[in-house]
Amino acid sequence: MSNKLNIEKLVLKLLHYYICLPSEHIPSLQSRLVEDLQAGDDLLDFILEIQSQLNLKIPISSWEKVRTVQDIIDLVKQYTNKCS
Structure with missing residues (x-):
């Protein structure tokens, strides 16, 4: 599985x-x-x-610029790429 999918999966989890989202949401x-x-x-x-x-x-x-789930994924990917 690609790193992108792993990050997305981790963020959602x-x-x-x-x-505390309901499991069906x-x-x-x-x-x-x-x-x-x-x-x-x-969020903290x-x-x-x-x-x-x-x-x-x-x-x-x-983090202050983050508004959506996609923003989180993009930010984490950006810093993951900087560290690799």
Whole structure:
């Protein structure tokens, strides 16, 4: 499986866990974190966990620009590519 699919799968899995989405709710890549998924303070735990699992350090200023699930995937891919 490609790295892109692994990142997407990990992001969706962690979003389900940290944002407490019902198991039948599968967010689309265009889902907005706050408006559609009702994410709040739980995003901080999500950010810490995804960075920990992928051994990344992404600046807070980069996370502040994230609005959708796709934004998360793109940001993580960007930093994963920088580290490889």
